[in-house]
Amino acid sequence: MAAAGALAPALRCSLGRHRALSRAAGRRGRWPFLAEGASLRPCSTRAALDGINKAVVDRIIRVDHAGEYGANRIYAGQMAVLGRSAAGPLIQQMWNQEKDHLRKFNELMIAYRVRPTVLLPFWNVAGFILGAGSSLLGKKGAMACTVAVEESISDHYNNQIRTLMEEDPEKYKELMQIIKQCRDDELEHHDIGLEHDAERAPAYSVLKTVIQLGCKAAIYLSERI
């Protein structure tokens, strides 16, 4: 987390650049290291799949996909309640970035022939309820939920990056880059949440602990089933 803290100021500076990028040309604009329609088509999977640790990569992509899917639903829930309030545009923007992440992991899932977690319908509902429920506590509640979830997710991404580094940094370079990009975005959201009075939400510490426990359980389950 000290590393994350050090990253935060750097991220705030690059925030503007990221925002500009996401408005830029098409879905590939934020993922410049991926050539247009290149390495992720199913026909090339046989080559892509040789020599990688399938079990590890499977788990990573499955749980990340589930995580982004859940995050999408959380923001959808938050928008459903706070969409027309002052916080609406902010939440919408964070939601758009999550949609981008989900699209990215969908592509990875197809490229690496990973099976999605069987709990997806459950995360669908649970995510929406979490987002809507926390928003009923007001904008601060929504921001508190964002902070808790994004902190969990960034820790989780950092663990994955560590795992891949231990395996073979060269082989998994592209995958690591994508995870790093997502982690940076999530930290950005975390900081936005803090900026917008997340800590002044009612029962902030309880809320945060409960949500983070839920995230840990979700990560554990999605990796395996």
Added chain:
Amino acid sequence: MAAAAAGSLRRAGWRLWRGRAGLRCQLYAPQQGFRASAALRRASEEQRKEPPSPSSQQQFDPQQADPRPEQEAWSPGPSYTGQDGQESQDYESEEQLQHRILTAALEFVPEHGWTAEAIAEGAKTLGLSAAAAGMFHSDGSELILHFVSQCNSKLSDLLEEEQKLVQLGEAEKKPTNQFLRDAVEARLRMVIPYIEKWPQAVSILLLPHNIPSSLNLLTSMIDDIWHYAGDQSTDFNWYTRRAVLTGIYNTTELVMMQDTSPDFEDTWRFLENRVADAMNMSSAAQQITNLTGLNQRR
């Protein structure tokens, strides 16, 4: 006399040294298989009247200071674990040997069924002792699993070839239902030569100790078929599609086992109808979700 004694001491020392390393490697090779293959190797050597590594006789000469020949002297027999880099290419891994035996055994299946007899016959055609069948389970499980795994690989290769042709523009891309029908038919046709004994095979595959492996093989085959059919679902559809295709495959297999029509026409017609049903069901489900607003495509 003294020289011979020194030589034998040295031999014993090397044996102890190699034995430690050998013990470590033995942990990875199945005990039973290792011993059995050792017996097998000796038996086959007797059969072929091969002098047991004549070069090793010379290495017992204590004047040889070079440690390399000493290593060869230790392992004249089986070392499928390949721990010794000096081993020649004649030694194959135990797994490869088992594959060869099982493949050879397949031609005896129509006569003997999926049993240890078929495996013994197969081993004999390779010039090995019939005791080779002792390497395997007595109920013929490995033979069946080997066969199924072989068929799945053949199917994969076939689908890969077809995909290449489509990509090169030499063939038309088939519609999904046609693709599924052809893939399942191709896979089931591989069973036809053994169709008499196939019910026995299916029942053995359903034994509790075989279920993990057979389920694994089944799911990976179905996943392969959908992958080459172009399935790119990343939601619960992934599971629904595979479950439906598994159902179609299993029921068609059952029908095939009882089919007496020429070239199994009835089976292929049954397959066609089931695939059509599945397609109709999916479009009906989509219509319902569209109508009731449950469809979340935003």
